Amino acid sequence: MVVASPFQNNTEEVKILDLHNLTLHEIRDMIRSGEVSAKDVLQSVYGRIDAVDDKVDAYIALTRDKAYEAAEAIDKRLAGGEALGDVAGIPMALKDNISTNGIKTTCASKMLENYTPAFDAHVYEKLKEAGAILIGKTNLDEFAMGSSTENSAFKTTKNPWNLDRVSGGSSGGSAAAVAAGEAFFALGSDTGGSIRQPASLCGIVGFKPTYGAVSRYGLVAFGSSFDQIGPFTKDVEDCAIVLNHLYGYDKNDSTSLAVEHGDFKEALNKEIKGMKIGLPKEYFGEGIAPEVKKLVMDGVKVMESLGAHVEETSLPYSEYALPVYYIASSAEASSNLARFDGVRYGYRAKDYEDLNDLYIKSRSEAFGDEVKLRIMLGTYTLSSGYYDAYYNKALKARRLIKQDFEKAFEKYDILISPTSPTTAFKIGERSDDQLAMYMSDICTVPVNIAGIPAISIPCGFSGGLPVGMQIMGKALGEASIIKAAHAFQRNTDFLGKRPTL
Amino acid sequence: MKKPSRNGLKGGNDMIEKKDLEYVAALAKLKLREEDLEKVREKFSMVLDYVSMLNKLDIEEVEPLINVNGMTNVMREDEVGESMNRETLLANAPEKMYGCIKVSKIIE
Numbered sequence: 001m002v003v004a005s006p007f008q009n010n011t012e013e014v015k016i017l018d019l020h021n022l023t024l025h026e027i028r029d030m031i032r033s034g035e036v037s038a039k040d041v042l043q044s045v046y047g048r049i050d051a052v053d054d055k056v057d058a059y060i061a062l063t064r065d066k067a068y069e070a071a072e073a074i075d076k077r078l079a080g081g082e083a084l085g086d087v088a089g090i091p092m093a094l095k096d097n098i099s100t101n102g103i104k105t106t107c108a109s110k111m112l113e114n115y116t117p118a119f120d121a122h123v124y125e126k127l128k129e130a131g132a133i134l135i136g137k138t139n140l141d142e143f144a145m146g147s148s149t150e151n152s153a154f155k156t157t158k159n160p161w162n163l164d165r166v167s168g169g170s171s172g173g174s175a176a177a178v179a180a181g182e183a184f185f186a187l188g189s190d191t192g193g194s195i196r197q198p199a200s201l202c203g204i205v206g207f208k209p210t211y212g213a214v215s216r217y218g219l220v221a222f223g224s225s226f227d228q229i230g231p232f233t234k235d236v237e238d239c240a241i242v243l244n245h246l247y248g249y250d251k252n253d254s255t256s257l258a259v260e261h262g263d264f265k266e267a268l269n270k271e272i273k274g275m276k277i278g279l280p281k282e283y284f285g286e287g288i289a290p291e292v293k294k295l296v297m298d299g300v301k302v303m304e305s306l307g308a309h310v311e312e313t314s315l316p317y318s319e320y321a322l323p324v325y326y327i328a329s330s331a332e333a334s335s336n337l338a339r340f341d342g343v344r345y346g347y348r349a350k351d352y353e354d355l356n357d358l359y360i361k362s363r364s365e366a367f368g369d370e371v372k373l374r375i376m377l378g379t380y381t382l383s384s385g386y387y388d389a390y391y392n393k394a395l396k397a398r399r400l401i402k403q404d405f406e407k408a409f410e411k412y413d414i415l416i417s418p419t420s421p422t423t424a425f426k427i428g429e430r431s432d433d434q435l436a437m438y439m440s441d442i443c444t445v446p447v448n449i450a451g452i453p454a455i456s457i458p459c460g461f462s463g464g465l466p467v468g469m470q471i472m473g474k475a476l477g478e479a480s481i482i483k484a485a486h487a488f489q490r491n492t493d494f495l496g497k498r499p500t501l
Numbered sequence: 502m503k504k505p506s507r508n509g510l511k512g513g514n515d516m517i518e519k520k521d522l523e524y525v526a527a528l529a530k531l532k533l534r535e536e537d538l539e540k541v542r543e544k545f546s547m548v549l550d551y552v553s554m555l556n557k558l559d560i561e562e563v564e565p566l567i568n569v570n571g572m573t574n575v576m577r578e579d580e581v582g583e584s585m586n587r588e589t590l591l592a593n594a595p596e597k598m599y600g601c602i603k604v605s606k607i608i609e
Contacts, residue, residue: 114593115593116592116593118585118589118590118592118593119585210570211569211570212570212572225567225568225569226569251577254572254575255568255570255572255575257570257572319554320554320555320558322551322552323551323552323553323554323555324555326548326551326552327552327555334529338529338530341530342595343595343602343604344593344594344602345593345594345595346593346595347595348595348596352605353605354605354606355604355605355606355607356530358604358605359530360527360530360531360532361532363529363530363531364531364532364533367531369537369541372526372531372533372541373541373544373545373548375529375531376522376525376526376529376531376545377545377548377549377552379525379528379529380525380549381552383525383528389556390552390553390555392565393555393558393560394552394555395565395566395567396558396560396563396564396565396566397555397558397560397563398565398566398569399563399564399565399566400560400563402566402569434544434547434548435547435548435551438548438551449569450569451569451570475570
């Protein structure tokens, strides 16, 4: 990349600036000071994408024309002396299950390969209004079902730290884009860990808000009582900035909470002396790779050295979290995906005999294997004769798991665990081992079951691959999480590392 | 947390019956290809066996948790709002005619 100013006298020659390793807040400061324009930043990011995305495969689609239009508009407002907010002119990526008006939203499925929403997701509308610029839609596991993007109908996203390895999932594209410098922030969705696990595998920050804190309007629904949209960023300050733009009541989402969230930036640069940290022992047992456990414990020691009080604790119903999740989320998915019937939108089969055949052929031809498996699992557990034994039982166990967390948060401000039991696995390594793939989410899933917030932050490397530490907070306890995460960031140097591509 | 145990579900009585799997698929308006049936049967049985771990719990008296953030009955005023226009709504329809979505005959 050539580092120079963008225009040379009267020639049309454009030099692309080397900005992709910087953080959102650094770019924001450069835009505000006039050092770079929004257009410069955009050119730099697209230059980076052109250079590396054929290796990383983070993006399904790019929105170059619309992006340059938006950048021009931002630059005009800045030239006019307008004071703009934290994300103005910042290029962002959206997971391709977040609706964008006039821009295809495929959910990485043949079912929606040619579907274009006629409305914007609430979060996209808010970010657009604040001046953020959409650069493209990122890859995911089909309909957000998976932990590696290997279930995408289009392609697998590679891990920028090692291209033979997965980027995690289901929001693997968004995570890889931020890690590879192909976006300054990205949004993903998290139903059982789909933001936190890829953040952990890609060495960046990923945050899942309290259930209800961020509107799901425009997010293609998978498990409606688990889903939340959240940010991927290079550091905790950037995370706080993006969260400020996501939270808030939305009348179009009837599970949306009407609470004042304040400015998350106020939780930055705080001391954590006296903070009470719990380590649930069930999250540090067999099944967690030893190097992962060691690095997370090293991270906990950093917190202790800053004055936090650390204690082992227990969440006894933890072992039931994965079964509860796979029953309840699959049940919800079977209901949510019933709308894809080949009638009003999406894929319609070419040859069919009658209406019933239209439904069956359209769905069978266009849904991938994992999606079909989960729909059938959900259908089974909701069907007459099995509803009480599986679905209702899962909801009862859900209450017990949530109560475990509530009890723990009476004693502790935050809980810490590994995010993922291992570092990034090889592409193809788990695609035939159903349960091994599901076990990727063992530490993340309980958080969605309880509806509480959690972050994954980088806490080291093992074999050249990132390891993430998960910090969990009580419902609407985001400030404690950000406080602890930022204190950790200030006292370590993991958040400054970038992969070489 | 413990890793799930596999009970060696290759064949035998532990797997879901082929006809039951086809029935579940039909309920979900899906049809599996003949060549995929055995593999799906194995996967499905393995997952079902794993989640059946919930049988260990004796929790009859516990209330099912339905609304994870405690919200219930969210209402709004009965006010008429703006509707989307017909063209926009039909833009994604696979087949259209007379301003409607075309499907196969449903009345004999």
